[in-house]
Amino acid sequence: MTRWAIAVAVAAVGVAVVATVEGLQQHEAAQKTESTPDCTLDEYPRAAVTVRAAVETDNVDYPRISSDVVIRAPRMWNRADDLLGDPDHSDYRSALRCLLGAYPTDFSVYRNEPPTITVEDGDVVVHDHVWTELVQSGHGAVGMLDLNVERAKPWRLAVVSRGGLSRSTSWNVTITAPVHWLASSVPQPWPPHDAKPGEVTWYYGTTSPMDDQKELAITELTPDVRTTVYVWHGSTFGDLMVQGVDAVSAAAFPAVILLFIRRIRKHLSDDGDKLARRARRVTIAVLIIQFVGLGIQITRAILAAQGDRVPDWSTAAWAADIAVGLAVLVLARCSGVRRRPLFAAVPVLVATLAFGWVLGDNVAFTGRWEDDALFLRLSETAMVFVVLLLAVAGFVDALRSLTRSNGKRPRRAWWVWPVTSVVTGALVLERVITALHNDSLQQWINDPGPTGVLRGIFRYTLWGLPGAWLWIFGALPAVAVYVLARTVLQHKSDADRSLLWYLSLALFVAGPVTWSLTIYGFELPFWLLGALVYWLCCRAGKPLLDSTLPSGGRIRDYATQQGDAAVRRDATRWLKHAAGPAAPRHPKLPKQVTPVDVVLALGPGRTPYENMRTMVRFSWWMGVTVAVVVYFSRKVASADLTAASPDSLILQYAGDIVWTAAGWVLAAAALGLYWQYLPGKRGFVKVLPLAVANAVGPICVFLASKLTGGTGDVDELIDGAVFTIVLFFLGLAMDIRTLRDLGAARYLTLRQGMAAYGVSNLPSRITAAVAPVSAVIALVFTIIAGPQSNSTPASQPPSPETGQNKPNTGIK
Numbered sequence: 154m155t156r157w158a159i160a161v162a163v164a165a166v167g168v169a170v171v172a173t174v175e176g177l178q179q180h181e182a183a184q185k186t187e188s189t190p191d192c193t194l195d196e197y198p199r200a201a202v203t204v205r206a207a208v209e210t211d212n213v214d215y216p217r218i219s220s221d222v223v224i225r226a227p228r229m230w231n232r233a234d235d236l237l238g239d240p241d242h243s244d245y246r247s248a249l250r251c252l253l254g255a256y257p258t259d260f261s262v263y264r265n266e267p268p269t270i271t272v273e274d275g276d277v278v279v280h281d282h283v284w285t286e287l288v289q290s291g292h293g294a295v296g297m298l299d300l301n302v303e304r305a306k307p308w309r310l311a312v313v314s315r316g317g318l319s320r321s322t323s324w325n326v327t328i329t330a331p332v333h334w335l336a337s338s339v340p341q342p343w344p345p346h347d348a349k350p351g352e353v354t355w356y357y358g359t360t361s362p363m364d365d366q367k368e369l370a371i372t373e374l375t376p377d378v379r380t381t382v383y384v385w386h387g388s389t390f391g392d393l394m395v396q397g398v399d400a401v402s403a404a405a406f407p408a409v410i411l412l413f414i415r416r417i418r419k420h421l422s423d424d425g426d427k428l429a430r431r432a433r434r435v436t437i438a439v440l441i442i443q444f445v446g447l448g449i450q451i452t453r454a455i456l457a458a459q460g461d462r463v464p465d466w467s468t469a470a471w472a473a474d475i476a477v478g479l480a481v482l483v484l485a486r487c488s489g490v491r492r493r494p495l496f497a498a499v500p501v502l503v504a505t506l507a508f509g510w511v512l513g514d515n516v517a518f519t520g521r522w523e524d525d526a527l528f529l530r531l532s533e534t535a536m537v538f539v540v541l542l543l544a545v546a547g548f549v550d551a552l553r554s555l556t557r558s559n560g561k562r563p564r565r566a567w568w569v570w571p572v573t574s575v576v577t578g579a580l581v582l583e584r585v586i587t588a589l590h591n592d593s594l595q596q597w598i599n600d601p602g603p604t605g606v607l608r609g610i611f612r613y614t615l616w617g618l619p620g621a622w623l624w625i626f627g628a629l630p631a632v633a634v635y636v637l638a639r640t641v642l643q644h645k646s647d648a649d650r651s652l653l654w655y656l657s658l659a660l661f662v663a664g665p666v667t668w669s670l671t672i673y674g675f676e677l678p679f680w681l682l683g684a685l686v687y688w689l690c691c692r693a694g695k696p697l698l699d700s701t702l703p704s705g706g707r708i709r710d711y712a713t714q715q716g717d718a719a720v721r722r723d724a725t726r727w728l729k730h731a732a733g734p735a736a737p738r739h740p741k742l743p744k745q746v747t748p749v750d751v752v753l754a755l756g757p758g759r760t761p762y763e764n765m766r767t768m769v770r771f772s773w774w775m776g777v778t779v780a781v782v783v784y785f786s787r788k789v790a791s792a793d794l795t796a797a798s799p800d801s802l803i804l805q806y807a808g809d810i811v812w813t814a815a816g817w818v819l820a821a822a823a824l825g826l827y828w829q830y831l832p833g834k835r836g837f838v839k840v841l842p843l844a845v846a847n848a849v850g851p852i853c854v855f856l857a858s859k860l861t862g863g864t865g866d867v868d869e870l871i872d873g874a875v876f877t878i879v880l881f882f883l884g885l886a887m888d889i890r891t892l893r894d895l896g897a898a899r900y901l902t903l904r905q906g907m908a909a910y911g912v913s914n915l916p917s918r919i920t921a922a923v924a925p926v927s928a929v930i931a932l933v934f935t936i937i938a939g940p941q942s943n944s945t946p947a948s949q950p951p952s953p954e955t956g957q958n959k960p961n962t963g964i965k
Contacts, residue, residue, distance in 0.1 A: 159570050160497075163542075166574040170581050171534045177585055178530065178610075200226040200252075201276075201323045204297045204312050208330035208374065209284075216380040218310070219284035220296025224252055224318065225276040233277045236270050253281060254315045258293025260285040260300065287376070288383045299368070304384060307337070307373040314367045324357035326370045331377070338373040345370075379861060382673045392454040395674055400447035402669050402676035403623055407440040409680075410630035413659040417637045420652060425640045428555070432633035434487040435551050438480075439626045445480045446619030449473050470616050471506070477615040478502050478540050484626070485543045488551035494570070498539050505536040534581070537611045542577040544622065549573060551629050555636050583803055585610060621801060625808045631663040631815050635822055642762035642826060650830055653761055654691070657827040661687050661843065664819025665876070667850025672857055679850060686849050690842030694832030697754040700743055709829075711741065712751060717759050724748040725895050749895075750834050757890040761826040764887075768825030769818055771886045776817035776879050781810060783875050820847070820876075821883065828887070836884030844877045 203223040210216045226233060235248035249268065268281040283296040292301045294313075301309040312326050328340065332351045340353045347354040355370050376384070385391040414436065418429040452469055485495060508529060549569060588610050638656040642648060662684055670679035698709040712720050727748045742748065758764040824831070824843055831839040851873035 155567060159567060162571050163574040166571075166578050167535065167538050167542075170538055170578040171531055173582065174534045174585055175527075175531060177589075181589075199322045200224050200318060201325075202314075202318055203325040204369075205327045205329070206298050206310065206312055207328075208334055210331055210377065210380065215286040215288055215383055216376070217284050217286050218295060218298065218300060219282060220298045222253075222279075222281045222297050224279040224281075225273075226252070226279070228272065228275050228277055230277070236277055236279065237272070240267065249279075252279060252315075252318060253296075256294035256315070258295065259291025260289070260293050260295060262295055286383075287380050288386060290384055290388070302384060304381075304388065307375055310372050310374055311368045312370040314369055322358065324355070324369055326355045326357070328353050328370060328372055330374060333377065334374050335372065337375050340370060340372040342370075379673060386674050392457065393451060396450035396454055397447070399676050400443065400450055402678060403627075404440060404443035404447065405678065406627055406668060407436050407443060407630045410634060410663060411436050411440070413634055413663070414637060416655065417634075417641060417659065420641045420645060420648075421637070422644045425637070425644065428640055429637060431489070431554055432630075432637055435484075435555070436630040436633060438484040438487040438547075439629055441483055442477075442480045442619050442626055443623070445476050446623065448476065449616060449619060467612065470612050473613075473616040474536065474540075475506060477618050478506075478536075480619070481540050481543045481547065485547035485550070488547040488629075489554040490543070490546055490550050491565075494546070495543075498543055501539050502536060505532040508532045533611050537614050538577060538581055540615055540618070541580055542574060544618070545573040545576050545580075546570065548625065548629070552632060555629070555632050580801060580803060583801055584614060587801070621804055625804065625811060628808075628811045628815050631819060634659050634663040635819055638822065638826065639762070639765065642760075642765065646760055646762065648761060653827050653830060657691075657823040658684060658687065660819045660823035660826075661846065664823070665816040665843070665847050667847075667854065670850075670853060670857055672861060679853065682853075683846055683850055687842060687846035690845050691827070691831065693842070696830045696832055697746065697750060697834055698829055700746060702741060703743060704741065708742065708746065708751060708754075712755065717755075720748065720755070721752055721895060724752040728895060749892075752895065753835065753888050753891050754829060755891075756825075756828040757887055757894060758825075761829065764828045765822050765825035767890065768821040768828070768883065768887060771883050772817045772821035775883060775886065776821065776876075777814045779879050780813045780817060780872075780875060783871070820880070824883075836886070836888040837881050838884070839887075840880045840884035844880050847876055847880075848873050 201224075205221040207219050207221065208216070209219060226236075232248040232251060235242075235244040238245050253268070262283050262285050264281075264283050268279050271278050271280075281296065285295050285300075287302065290302045290304050293299075297312055297315060299309075299311040299313050310328065312328065314324070328335075329352045335351060335353070340348075342355070345353045346356045353370070353372065357369060386395050411433065414429060414433055418426070418433075421429055452473070456466055456469055482495060482499070546569065549572075553566075553569075638660060641652075641656065645652075662680055666680045666683040666687075668678075668680050669676040671677070698707065698712065700708050702708060702711055715723075724747075742751070756764040756767070758767045820843060824840055828839065831842060833839045833841070851869040854869050855867070
């Protein structure tokens with residue numbers, strides 16, 4: 154009875170979601186079109202126009218060309234009141250079209266905000282700023298500019314008087330660019346009124362109308378290497394190369410994890426072999442999805458190269474639906490989803506795909522007749538719901554089988570399918586809401602009406618699933634490494650140093666390491682450098698337990714012979730004496746080593762497994778909590794509700810939270826299990842190898858961006874700083890836990906405890922430690938600092954005149 158109730162609940166959620174989507178589509182199609190005629194020639198104003206065309210290459214993610222236009226129209230102009238009226242009214246949009254127009258272009262044109270309109274000195278002032286990123290070749294309009302970008306040739310840039318401004322009485326035209334971009338150009342007309350290095354200006358005054366599309370200024374641009382590379386990315390071969398390198402970099406993660414699992418599996422007992430097989434199957438399923446994403450990327454690049462010869466990508470999208478559906482089914486099965494739900498889902502997928510083949514136009518979910526079109530839309534929405542449901546359920550069951558069931562198929566839980574169906578419904582409805590929001594941002598200059606944006610909303614949803622879910626699925630192999638390492642240590646208390654080091658390295662590579670570094674759009678395998686730095690830092694000093702005793706041998710062997718109880722008894726006795734006038738030196742230990750040092754080196758758990766558990770517990774309430782709070786504080790502070798949203802904010806935030814938690818847990822586990830072999834006497838010193846190895850990533854990402862002309866986003870540096878600070882306190886918490894187990898509070902005051910811990914005269918020690926670090930930071934930022942310019946990521950959607958029916962693959 155419970156199974157039937159769960160099935161009915163899931164079906165009810167699915168039907169409600171499909172019906173809601175169809176209702177929104179019908180409502181969108183029923184909207185009436187408002188139409189207002191544009192201005193006639195006699196209605197064009199005699200305005201003063203200032204145009205500034207700028208090539209920006211510094212402090213931006215991608216090189217860009219912008220058009221900044223200021224129009225001063227007389228207040229008596231008969232359309233001035235329309236400009237000052239309601240922005241949602243058709244008269245407002247019509248008046249803007251009189252001035253700015255909408256012209257075809259091959260480029261994605263962006264506006265950070267709609268044009269601003271004010272009244273100054275009796276004039277209506279319109280300020281419009283548009284820009285495009287130089288990442289492809291092509292020809293078209295960018296605001297008041299005509300841009301022609303060709304590979305292996307100088308680019309042509311022209312400032313043009315559009316139709317609505319052809320009767321303007323004066324023009325002030327300026328073109329600015331880096332000096333080397335203009336070095337081989339002779340701007341026309343020559344000579345200009347003013348010419349400086351990197352800037353050319355013309356002034357025009359006229360009393361008669363100009364011809365529409367009159368070129369006021371022309372120049373040739375010679376791009377730099379960085380821009381040339383980005384434009385090359387837009388070519389067929391360049392796009393294939395970039396997508397291939399990115400996909401290989403992403404697929405390398407589960408492939409590397411498979412190698413770690415293969416070696417870790419050799420150290421597992423028979424009881425852990427089932428867990429290893431489950432971890433291996435889940436990782437292989439994730440790798441299959443990565444390869445499906447690679448195939449989709451290659452298909453997209455090939456179709457894009459065909460241009461107008463492939464006007465509709467519906468057939469390719471239908472094939473992608475098949476590939477993604479099969480890959481998700483494999484993942485669900487490998488994750489432990491039971492057969493009955495899969496047997497129920499397969500007929501739905503097969504039927505919907507068959508309907509698209511038989512009834513659809515060009516193997517698309519659009520029918521030739523209205524009845525067929527309605528049925529196909531319902532089928533397409535149902536198919537997307539089912540595939541997403543299996544993806545969410547597969548992810549949940551994979552986590553349950555790895556962390557709770559020791560690799561076995563997880564027990565039935567009544568809450569799994571209802572919760573996953575609700576999450577899936579939220580993802581589907583969010584896709585609709587996001588599409589409506591983005592479409593509304595594109596309609597600010599056009600008359601409202603049915604745009605049909607919801608009719609094909611799910612055509613490329615599954616096409617982009619491997620990219621959108623890339624690193625969410627990638628968290629499963631990371632979890633697999635953690636549970637396998639935990640299982641090995643749980644059943645192997647006598648693990649040697651080489652095994653502990655290998656497990657620590659595997660956890661570091663699977664978790665906190667910076668996986669790739671992007672230079673000129675190419676993803677480079679940075680994790681190799683991070684692993685090397687971690688290895689070097691761990692061997693920068695000798696572990697305290699490997700120090701030599703006066704009588705010969707190692708402290709580690711001495712502690713093993715004496716036993717844990719005797720070692721801790723010696724440490725407690727030493728603490729009691731430390732409260733007196735002088736603490737005696739232990740006769741069997743080296744001169745600079747105290748019994749407390751030995752106990753701190755052993756860790757609060759005494760064994761690698763218990764140390765790992767203690768460190769992980771600390772990381773949850775200290776590391777994960779702080780990191781998530783910092784992340785969302787930054788997101789809320791920088792939120793811009795007027796900007797376009799990505800396909801799914803839920804997936805974006807969920808992926809960030811999952812990897813924040815995974816990074817902290819795996820970092821803590823890597824330190825905890827290797828605690829007894831880390832160099833240093835105190836916990837805040839022992840964490841330095843991992844802190845340094847992790848900090849190399851954010852610093853190199855920031856420097857690579859700055860040195861290649863990018864923005865140098867400080868978010869990565871903030872995350873790295875938070876990670877280092879919290880890691881410092883985690884190491885301190887390990888020592889405090891050890892001292893608390895010794896009962897130090899019963900024998901020592903706070904001052905005596907700090908002296909026994911080795912941090913007496915704390916202010917001077919902090920000053921001595923911070924001073925050189927502050928000097929280095931100041932020097933680095935002085936070297937890399939330069940003139941800052943406002944840089945806004947390309948989060949806005951293309952303007953309506955540039956919108957194309959192309960999928961968003963969402964590769965991270």
